[in-house]
Amino acid sequence: MALHPNFPESPYAILDPTIRWFPADETLRNTSFEKLLPPLVPELRKQVKKFRDSGYESATQTSKSLLNWWFKTPHLVQKADSSSEFKYFFSQREALETIIYLVDVMKVKDKYDLIRFDNSGAVSANMFDETWKRFVVKMATGAGKTKVISLALAWSFFHKLYEENSPMARNFLVIAPNIIVLDRIYKDFQGLRIFLKDDPVLPHDGFDGREWRSDFQMDLHIQDDVHVTSPVGNVFLTNIHRVYSGNDIHASPNDENSMDYFLGPKPANATTDSNLDLSKVVRDIEELMVINDEAHHVHDPQNAWFKSIQDIHNRLQQKGTALSLQLDVTATPKHANGAIFVQTISDYPLVEAIKQNVVKHPLVPDGPSRAKLTEKKSSKFTEKYSDYINLGVIEWRKAYEEHLKLDKKAILFIMTDDTKNCDDLAEYLENTYADLKGAVLVIHTKNNGEISEASSGKNKEELDRLREQANTIDSAESPYKAIISVMVLREGWDVRNVTTIVGLRAFTAQNNILPEQALGRGLRKMYPGNIQEFVSIVGTPAFMDFVESIQQEGVELERGPMGSGSQPRTPLVVEIDSENKKKDLDNLDIEIPIMTPRIYREYKNLNNLDVTKFGHKPVGYQDFSDEEQREIVFKDITTGNITHTTVLDASGLIDFNSVAGYFTQSIMKDLRLVSGYAILYGKVKEFISSQLFGKEIELDTPNTVRNLSEVEATRTIIETFKKKINDLTVQDKGDAEIRDYIKLRNTRPFIAKEQGFIVPKKSVFNKVIGDSHLELEFSTFLEECEDVISYSKNYLAVHFKIDYVNADGDISNYYPDFFVKVANNEVYIVETKGLEDLDVPLKMFRLKQWCEDINRVQKKIKYDFVFVDQESFEKYEMKNFKQMVENFREYKD
Amino acid sequence: MDDITNEQERSPGKIEKQPWQMTKTEYEAKFGAPRGNSTVTGNFSKHKSSVEIALNRGLKVPQEVLEDYPDLKDL
Structure with missing residues (x-):
């Protein structure tokens, strides 16, 4: 059966359980249901959706903080000349939410607790071979299972560290089925890079009042190079062939499923010291979580892998603890008969990934x-x-x-x-x-x-x-x-x-x-x-x-x-049309100057913020009841989504610093400030204590914190600070210099999603694609203009942008739409616009300024601009480009 | 960890060196040579791992320690 017609193409979109894939009736007739759908997943998806929509109600504070950090906090990744936002796929999010839901909310301890989620009636206890907690996450190949492993590991660590009576662990045995998979995981775990550098797994210190990065102390042990110096904070990363439990469990011929290509040595006997002796590992630690990557090999209770894990659990039980969780991740959690592992709690099938x-x-x-x-x-x-x-x-x-x-x-x-x-x-x-x-x-x-x-x-x-x-x-x-x-x-x-x-x-x-x-x-x-x-x-x-x-x-x-x-x-490849002998690329090429930035932010000016002169409308200070003060929820002021929760502990003590820190971080994040935290924090505190409510108030009281969580207060603090900071720090240098030149014919090839395009005669590129129908129509118009020598869309790959101050007073980048060459010494920058955009006047002001700057510092080529709105373009038929320039005069004067 | 470094600088004899502050020779003298025969690509040693982790945390790894691992200098 095809996917639901509303199934989104974005892997980041939240998926409602009602639109997830399920096999059609005709498929069910030919194939057993249990081979296609994990039996616990449908009900779990519904429950996890409720859990998510409630803002993770009943989860521990640690879990909430991490979930909010990972999935609700924007993460900017800095690249060479730009920054982009990193986001986890929804499939990764759902996997973590489900694990956390089962542990925190449902307090699942064993298979009997899991069976409660079976609506098919087909699941029974004897389908579970293990006596410990085991979850299987099913995710299609290439969907990012290693990231799920990293998040689950971090969550378990902090859960055990911060939450009293946590059932989780701060030591991890990560097992790969062979050396190839081990190599792949090691690349991400080497130097703990996936935690410390590559991905936003660890919140920054201070987030929700915790020192996450400082507290995440972890030692990495690879294969049998184990030296445990601390009872917690150990990751043992190995391939199954290097594992044995000290009980002479030898690999049997039936283990062929676990012995694939590029093997290391077969598991050695107990007298060899070239293996990871789990008995020694378990001797030194009290808590452990096992993570199996490509875990479809662990299905047979007779195989060495399963027995090794069973042995770990037994040894820990002898010490009065237990294996905290076995987390298996795989694209194909299936038994030899094709039945899906009944412990599967999360499913992102191949059909959805495609x-x-x-x-x-x-x-x-x-x-x-x-x-x-x-x-x-x-x-x-x-x-x-x-x-x-x-x-x-x-x-x-x-x-x-x-x-x-x-x-x-x-x-x-x-x-x-x-x-x-x-x-x-x-x-x-x-x-x-x-x-x-x-x-x-x-x-x-x-x-x-x-x-x-x-x-x-x-x-x-x-x-x-x-x-x-x-x-x-x-x-x-x-x-x-x-x-x-x-x-x-x-x-x-x-x-x-x-x-x-x-x-x-x-x-x-x-x-x-x-x-x-x-x-x-x-x-x-x-x-x-x-x-x-x-x-x-x-x-x-x-x-x-x-x-x-x-x-x-x-x-x-x-x-x-x-x-x-x-x-x-x-994929659609857009490239310079070098092979096309009919094109004179020298003549078609367009040269665009790159100017030094005019707009910049003067960070030291933050000191000059005078909170007494903000001129905001004071917010009323309310008296809340004891009950209302107990749970304090901060919501995103634009979406209404819950971003931050502070729950008063039994003593009713509140850390105002955490709340002030939250506001400071929000302001810095929105403005993309990279420094000035300490100064800004002080200003925020001063503002709240004496200005926000129009009077002096006591900071460290539950009633004050409760007042600050009201949308009006939150919005006033954040929006006022943003505006005042922008007013104070965003500077215009007044002029700019030419730093470099871009030649369009030097643009590197790039790929684009399948979309409409035209094959141009008057462009150095082989294709002209457009973000909208207007752009393609405009391109066709330019092709037909006799007075146009050449033109081009300003693709991102061209790297041409102009800094400007947007409607929020923030520094932003403007990418004009087209370059049009009408003579060797005359080039127009064209902006085509269909939709309303608050920033258009600001962009056009800046574009006009850019043209003036460039024409002032050089006379070789004259640069000018044209604003083409869709309505006028469709209404009035221009005979040539010159006529367009003469008639489309918006923003020129 | 920064505090430890500062403490180290103020009174070098007082605070025990962390693995990432020791040269490879110092580390192996204290904890022994690498065990087992790691087969991951690039091979693995616990000392190198601790240095790499420290660099990824943004800690000031002593220059003489980095001399043992030229490939980590770019981190």
């Missing part, structure tokens, strides 16, 4: 394209499947050419049926296709996917080399453009650039592979942002049948023509 462009869209050949493919009657593997191989190479080549424009190397991935055929195929590719000569990497595995010397005939050095090459194949430095393997690489192989998958083998139940795992290596996105990307899948009928079975999970496979003559399905 819709939201979190992963690539799978593309398969349409009927006519498939009809051209036949298996040849030959005993030679490559001859037999030459049609399929050739189609794969053709599709890969198309993708390769397009992505090369963006400095990305598309990768072809072929799955065969045995290792001999791997080698034959590699030779065939290198001899048949010149662009694949010396560019094919072969990975030998046994039928169960294990790589070892026996299977490959390679020594350890060679294996390490292979592993390194497979991990770095995305980079331009790697010579490889194609990978051949017997076994699909089920997880952990973090190669993003696979654009084409060719399957030359059938998968049977014995292979224990899921369609999502087969597709999984080609699903990760290559580019950031919400751009649609594709992975083409071709293969034998048996392979395609297997892949297409993923439609039962709601994934709609797009079908398209493939083969010679068909167009590549790649």
